[in-house]
Amino acid sequence: MLLKISLSSPKIYESMAERFKDNPPVHDLYVKLSEEELEHGRIMLVCLFEIVLNKDIDFIPSVLDPEIRKLLLNLRLIKQQVNDMSVEKALQVTEELELSEVNIIFGKLLQQVDKPELEPFCKQLETAKNHSESVPLLIIEIKKKLANTVYDNY
Numbered sequence: 001m002l003l004k005i006s007l008s009s010p011k012i013y014e015s016m017a018e019r020f021k022d023n024p025p026v027h028d029l030y031v032k033l034s035e036e037e038l039e040h041g042r043i044m045l046v047c048l049f050e051i052v053l054n055k056d057i058d059f060i061p062s063v064l065d066p067e068i069r070k071l072l073l074n075l076r077l078i079k080q081q082v083n084d085m086s087v088e089k090a091l092q093v094t095e096e097l098e099l100s101e102v103n104i105i106f107g108k109l110l111q112q113v114d115k116p117e118l119e120p121f122c123k124q125l126e127t128a129k130n131h132s133e134s135v136p137l138l139i140i141e142i143k144k145k146l147a148n149t150v151y152d153n154y
Contacts, residue, residue, distance in 0.1 A: 013030045025145045025146065095135060
């Protein structure tokens with residue numbers, strides 16, 4: 001289940017990169033985000049593995065959790081809609097994804113990890129939280145570039 005969540009965002013971003021391959025600034029943004037999300041997913045899986053080995057945990061994400069089910073459904077719906085998205089809609093969805101429950105779920109996981117060997121991973125994963133600040137800035141830059149260029153998909 002966690003693997004599904006950690007792979008959903010990169011797949012959505014890969015689809016968006018393909019959708020906007022004729023729009024270099026937007027394409028490049030989604031290639032970058034896809035690569036970053038894959039790395040975040042790998043780090044989160046390592047943390048989850050360590051958490052599962054710990055008997056004193058309180059929270060492990062489960063598909064039985066209604067919030068997780070809702071999140072997975074939402075990610076599937078977004079992926080299905082990518083081919084019909086305008087650049088504006090894709091950028092809006094991207095901002096929403098970066099502020100989504102995915103980061104909350106992994107935040108809950110990380111709060112349970114108190115192992116020195118995981119500290120480097122947790123620090124790396126902190127960059128995922130920064131996406132809620134850095135991605136909107138990237139989107140503003142993209143919109144500025146697009147304002148100076150005419151694209152059919154915008």
